[in-house]
Amino acid sequence: PPSLDGFRIVQLSDGRKQLDTLVRSTIAHPSGGQILGGYFAFAEHNSLRVLDVDGPATDLRQTFPRTDSLRIGGDGAGGGLGAVRLSDGRTMIVVSTPGGDGSATRRTLFYVKDGDIAEPAPLRLVGETPYAQPAGWNGDYQRSENFSVLTECSTGKIYTLHATGEVDGVRAYFRLSRVDTTADGQARLTTIKAYNTS
Numbered sequence: 001p002p003s004l005d006g007f008r009i010v011q012l013s014d015g016r017k018q019l020d021t022l023v024r025s026t027i028a029h030p031s032g033g034q035i036l037g038g039y040f041a042f043a044e045h046n047s048l049r050v051l052d053v054d055g056p057a058t059d060l061r062q063t064f065p066r067t068d069s070l071r072i073g074g075d076g077a078g079g080g081l082g083a084v085r086l087s088d089g090r091t092m093i094v095v096s097t098p099g100g101d102g103s104a105t106r107r108t109l110f111y112v113k114d115g116d117i118a119e120p121a122p123l124r125l126v127g128e129t130p131y132a133q134p135a136g137w138n139g140d141y142q143r144s145e146n147f148s149v150l151t152e153c154s155t156g157k158i159y160t161l162h163a164t165g166e167v168d169g170v171r172a173y174f175r176l177s178r179v180d181t182t183a184d185g186q187a188r189l190t191t192i193k194a195y196n197t198s
Contacts, residue, residue: 031077032146043077067125082149096144106131110187127187141194172197
């Protein structure tokens with residue numbers, strides 16, 4: 001049965017907030033997600049789910065390929081899911097796994113598909129980056145509970161912002177990283193800076 005937990009997409013109306021859409025998930029703990037254009041994307045187990053924010057016209061479900069090093073695809077994308085439209089017309093979907101205090105190796109996975117995010121084109125893995133803490137950093141900045149994929153319009157560069165709540169009962173932080181491309185065309189994540197919030 002569908003989970004009682006759901007996503008709320010809030011629409012501003014006359015300066016007030018009102019509930020526009022309540023979406024039921026098929027699992028108890030789906031990932032965080034991101035709106036790209038008129039679509040909302042998130043992960044349910046090992047599936048990408050894409051919904052039309054204006055109504056039920058689109059409800060796409062696609063399985064992430066299990067071609068990454070741990071053979072689990074986007075499963076456990078509790079660290080968040082984000083997406084960006086690339087300059088060549090393809091869409092990149094970025095998954096952070098696992099989330100929160102999960103004990104598995106923390107990784108960022110990169111997938112691309114032809115067309116916009118609602119196209120049923122196959123997902124193809126184009127990169128995987130295990131977390132590597134920069135030399136000289138003190139503390140632990142590998143956890144993620146949600147994140148966003150951001151573009152810098154003037155340069156076309158793509159960044160991610162991983163976010164977590166309280167760690168060790170003390171602090172929360174944001175971790176800024178840049179998406180780079182290797183010589184063989186693979187996407188990889190380069191950690192730039194972390195910002196403590198407490």
